[in-house]
Amino acid sequence: MAELNSKVPDGPLEEKWTRHKASIRVVSPGNKKKLEIIVVGTGLAGSSAAATLGELGYNVKVFCISDSPRRAHSIAAQGGINAAKNYQNDNDSVYRLFYDTIKGGDYRSREANVYRLAEVSNQIIDQCVAQGVPFAREYGGLLANRSFGGAQVSRTFYAKGQTGQQLLLGAYGALNRQIHAGTVKCYPRHEMLELVLINGEAKGIIARNLITGGLERFGANAVVLATGGYGNTYFLSTNAMNCNGSAAWRCYQKGAFFANPCFAQIHPTCIPVHGDQQSKLTLMSESLRNDGRIWVPKSLDDVKAIREGKLKGSEVPEGRRDYFLERRYPAFGNLVPRDVASRAAKERCDAGYGINSTGLAVFLDFNTTIEQHGVDYIKSRYGNLFQMYRKITDQDPYKEPMMIYPAIHYTMGGLWVDYDLETTIPGLYAIGEANFSDHGGNRLGASALMQGLADGYFILPYTIGDYLAGKIMEPHTDINSPEFDEAEKAVQGRIGKIFDVAGKTPVDYFHKKLGKIMWEYVGMERNEAGLEKAIEEIRALRTEFWKDVRVPDSQYEFNQEMEKALRVADFFDIGELMAMDALQRRESCGGHFRSEMQTPDGETLRDDKHYMYVSAWEYKGQGVEPEMHKEPLEFKYCKVAERNYKD
Amino acid sequence: MNFNLKIWRQKNSHARGHFENYSVEGISPDTSFLEMLDILNDNLIRNGGSPVAFDHDCREGICGMCSLYINGEAHGPDSLVTTCQLFMRRFKDGSTITIEPWRHPAFPVIKDLVVDREAFDKIMQAGGYINVNTGGVPDANTIPVSKVNADLAMDAAACIGCGACVATCKNGSAMLFISARVSALSLLPQGKADAAMRVKAMIDEADKLGFGTCTNTRACEMECPKGIKISNIARLNREWLKAKFKD
Numbered sequence: 001m002a003e004l005n006s007k008v009p010d011g012p013l014e015e016k017w018t019r020h021k022a023s024i025r026v027v028s029p030g031n032k033k034k035l036e037i038i039v040v041g042t043g044l045a046g047s048s049a050a051a052t053l054g055e056l057g058y059n060v061k062v063f064c065i066s067d068s069p070r071r072a073h074s075i076a077a078q079g080g081i082n083a084a085k086n087y088q089n090d091n092d093s094v095y096r097l098f099y100d101t102i103k104g105g106d107y108r109s110r111e112a113n114v115y116r117l118a119e120v121s122n123q124i125i126d127q128c129v130a131q132g133v134p135f136a137r138e139y140g141g142l143l144a145n146r147s148f149g150g151a152q153v154s155r156t157f158y159a160k161g162q163t164g165q166q167l168l169l170g171a172y173g174a175l176n177r178q179i180h181a182g183t184v185k186c187y188p189r190h191e192m193l194e195l196v197l198i199n200g201e202a203k204g205i206i207a208r209n210l211i212t213g214g215l216e217r218f219g220a221n222a223v224v225l226a227t228g229g230y231g232n233t234y235f236l237s238t239n240a241m242n243c244n245g246s247a248a249w250r251c252y253q254k255g256a257f258f259a260n261p262c263f264a265q266i267h268p269t270c271i272p273v274h275g276d277q278q279s280k281l282t283l284m285s286e287s288l289r290n291d292g293r294i295w296v297p298k299s300l301d302d303v304k305a306i307r308e309g310k311l312k313g314s315e316v317p318e319g320r321r322d323y324f325l326e327r328r329y330p331a332f333g334n335l336v337p338r339d340v341a342s343r344a345a346k347e348r349c350d351a352g353y354g355i356n357s358t359g360l361a362v363f364l365d366f367n368t369t370i371e372q373h374g375v376d377y378i379k380s381r382y383g384n385l386f387q388m389y390r391k392i393t394d395q396d397p398y399k400e401p402m403m404i405y406p407a408i409h410y411t412m413g414g415l416w417v418d419y420d421l422e423t424t425i426p427g428l429y430a431i432g433e434a435n436f437s438d439h440g441g442n443r444l445g446a447s448a449l450m451q452g453l454a455d456g457y458f459i460l461p462y463t464i465g466d467y468l469a470g471k472i473m474e475p476h477t478d479i480n481s482p483e484f485d486e487a488e489k490a491v492q493g494r495i496g497k498i499f500d501v502a503g504k505t506p507v508d509y510f511h512k513k514l515g516k517i518m519w520e521y522v523g524m525e526r527n528e529a530g531l532e533k534a535i536e537e538i539r540a541l542r543t544e545f546w547k548d549v550r551v552p553d554s555q556y557e558f559n560q561e562m563e564k565a566l567r568v569a570d571f572f573d574i575g576e577l578m579a580m581d582a583l584q585r586r587e588s589c590g591g592h593f594r595s596e597m598q599t600p601d602g603e604t605l606r607d608d609k610h611y612m613y614v615s616a617w618e619y620k621g622q623g624v625e626p627e628m629h630k631e632p633l634e635f636k637y638c639k640v641a642e643r644n645y646k647d
Numbered sequence: 648m649n650f651n652l653k654i655w656r657q658k659n660s661h662a663r664g665h666f667e668n669y670s671v672e673g674i675s676p677d678t679s680f681l682e683m684l685d686i687l688n689d690n691l692i693r694n695g696g697s698p699v700a701f702d703h704d705c706r707e708g709i710c711g712m713c714s715l716y717i718n719g720e721a722h723g724p725d726s727l728v729t730t731c732q733l734f735m736r737r738f739k740d741g742s743t744i745t746i747e748p749w750r751h752p753a754f755p756v757i758k759d760l761v762v763d764r765e766a767f768d769k770i771m772q773a774g775g776y777i778n779v780n781t782g783g784v785p786d787a788n789t790i791p792v793s794k795v796n797a798d799l800a801m802d803a804a805a806c807i808g809c810g811a812c813v814a815t816c817k818n819g820s821a822m823l824f825i826s827a828r829v830s831a832l833s834l835l836p837q838g839k840a841d842a843a844m845r846v847k848a849m850i851d852e853a854d855k856l857g858f859g860t861c862t863n864t865r866a867c868e869m870e871c872p873k874g875i876k877i878s879n880i881a882r883l884n885r886e887w888l889k890a891k892f893k894d
Contacts, residue, residue, distance in 0.1 A: 051781070055780045066710070066712060068765070068767065071705075071712050073710070076705045085787070125787045126784045126785065127779075127784055130784035131837075132776075132777045132835050132838050137793070137797040141792050141793055143788055166801075172771070176772040177772075177776045177778065186768075188765065188768070240704040240710060241705075274675075277675055277678045277682050283707070388707065388732070391708075394736065457781045458781070458782075506689050506692040506693060552692055552695075552697050552698060557758070558659070558757055558758040560698070
């Protein structure tokens with residue numbers, strides 16, 4: 001059994017990162033030129049890492065499945081990015097950001113990692129401004145901020161409702177500069193299908209050229225995985241259609257531990273599901289909760305009238321509205337963290353107060369703000385979001401309250417990494433959403449962008465140097481070695497197997513069915529019987545898939561169905577591991593709500609005595625039960641308490 | 648709703664393309680255009696056919712991946728949206744819809760409706776950035792930016808790089824695309840130092856790749872899903888002239 005050593009440095013919390021940086025090795029400029037690094041993924045984490053490593057002088061190869069690095073799904077992040085600048089003089093600090101993140105994650109993340117994240121957050125804003133990211137400004141020319149869930153200060157920097165896009169364009173610019181300089185080579189429309197290990201260390205990948213369909217080999221001295229999360233296991237989610245967990249899953253199958261797979265985030269403010277033909281859910285930014293109030297009618301009669309179209313939301317008088325977040329959580333109101341807001345909406349809908357025909361929607365209302373500040377105020381802040389809402393629903397959110405419902409958005413779980421962001425495979429690093437380290441059981445809004453860029457710009461480029469310093473005498477990785485032969489053979493085997501099924505049913509049918517199982521039993525509320533049922537149903541569905549899936553056309557051409565089939569084959573396995581992990585964690589924490597474990601007023605009931613650990617799963621072979629390891633979590637610098645957003 | 652579809656099919660970049668006719672039935676008005684194509688592909692696969700390849704990813708109008716020319720218009724008949732946010736309620740029940748890929752020599756067809764837009768990346772790689780390394784930059788608030796300029800920069804920076812402007816322009820010009828980036832950066836004090844270098848490098852690269860010049864027909868502005876204004880092209884021209892005078 002591999003040791004789970006988090007390698008958290010000694011010393012006081014505030015000095016750990018500084019001391020660690022001073023103690024790790026660096027590689028001289030001359031030697032950097034000799035070393036090669038593969039970065040898979042070009043979202044915020046991947047682009048920023050590849051660009052920074054290129055600037056440092058390493059030879060970098062960066063891979064993306066889209067036609068350009070700029071398409072990565074970080075682009076869709078709307079609301080903002082957190083930093084502890086305290087520009088608003090509201091008593092924010094590195095410690096407060098650290099504390100909010102630990103508390104928001106329901107005490108299931110690693111203190112040292114989170115503190116470091118808060119510590120480098122300020123540098124990220126400086127970097128992005130220098131790159132020309134057009135953050136919102138006040139009239140005096142200084143940066144503006146807004147509030148996000150789980151915080152009582154305004155520390156979120158934003159670029160309208162397109163913050164992710166602007167940050168990604170900044171990182172993409174930095175990446176392009178290195179591509180132009182020749183330090184980075186970019187491989188668009190390439191999908192990583194295998195990790196290659198030589199003597200137990202990550203030394204390369206097998207990728208499929210998505211245009212020609214050919215398999216290609218790439219060698220390096222280290223591999224960095226920045227491939228995002230596995231939220232698309234649920235089929236319907238706010239993730240982009242091509243987001244997938246396959247690259248991470250290949251690493252898991254090669255020996256990288258998978259941590260906290262059951263921690264998936266359900267975002268409270270998404271446009272509700274409208275029908276069976278739907279392929280995708282659209283997020284309405286959390287920033288809207290700065291100015292929007294969430295409610296359902298107090299009486300079931302009003303609910304009925306609204307559903308039947310006899311009454312409009314805007315016509316319900318103030319006294320007949322139940323602003324349930326403000327009622328239940330007076331201290332944070334509409335700005336409670338995502339898991340809390342999602343569950344509260346579900347509770348109201350389960351009680352019969354859902355206000356659309358499916359009974360699965362609540363109102364997000366801007367009327368109070370419009371009355372106070374006028375329509376232009378809303379337009380300048382959220383114009384693009386309102387336009388998007390109108391295009392999708394054909395309703396005018398300036399006149400009628402928005403209808404929203406929770407949806408799968410992000411996965412806090414991911415590849416287990418130590419303080420250096422290295423997985424249990426030497427030389428394999430995981431950054432951004434692909435790792436597990438910073439968000440515990442629930443991620444706070446505007447913290448994903450922060451983490452992706454912290455990992456990519458300021459953490460990985462230092463820590464990977466420590467590993468590579470030991471590799472300066474290493475011979476160039478030979479892509480004609482038996483290890484590469486074998487890896488390519490394994491990929492070819494998987495591809496052949498999927499075409500050999502030659503069934504009748506398209507991939508999407510299975511993916512949708514898997515999504516329904518996941519949402520029903522491994523979604524917002526979970527219990528023992530349901531999770532056991534989920535595992536059983538997933539296994540049955542997987543068997544059906546391998547008997548009846550039809551992948552048209554051939555391998556050696558542009559073939560989107562084949563891409564999907566390979567990814568969905570992995571989603572079955574990921575879904576199963578998520579359910580197993582949810583089953584073993586007999587407590588409620590963050591986004592993981594076990595209905596058996598709740599307080600009398602329906603809040604999460606943690607069990608710190610038995611479950612204050614990271615579950616890290618080790619692959620033991622196809623069809624064999626994986627082994628769970630535990631990394632105990634210690635909290636020395638913040639008091640572990642019940643997560644209270646009431647007072 | 649039911650529709651007849653006339654779709655461009657092309658096996659690969661070397662093959663000859665042609666239109667093929669299909670029909671789809673039972674489509675909900677709330678279904679998006681791409682979901683309608685999903686349904687078509689589902690039918691094709693179930694009947695042993697070959698599905699239509701088309702680019703798509705985020706399906707919320709921000710990644711810039713979707714790229715269809717629908718009834719002779721980039722991203723279809725609705726304004727200020729990408730194809731993924733176009734809904735079938737915009738079309739007449741029973742009508743025929745013609746679907747083609749972007750057409751431009753710099754955007755070769757990969758398969759069916761999928762084109763290769765690497766040319767855009769090449770323009771960006773030539774100079775679409777501010778030349779700063781990671782680290783060693785000043786505190787963010789030491790560089791004040793007027794709110795007006797910050798907002799204008801943001802409006803220009805909203806470009807998603809989809810290529811609708813190029814597909815629409817009779818000259819096949821990429822000026823709207825280039826001007827969005829040049830404007831966004833030259834409006835900010837951070838982007839002044841290397842402004843001349845940037846504009847020249849990007850324009851030179853576009854010329855090399857075979858993109859045409861601008862004759863101010865404003866077709867690009869009409870079809871841009873993100874509402875990028877051609878006043879950005881004016882700013883681009885000014886930046887380019889300024890740079891040339893310095894030569």
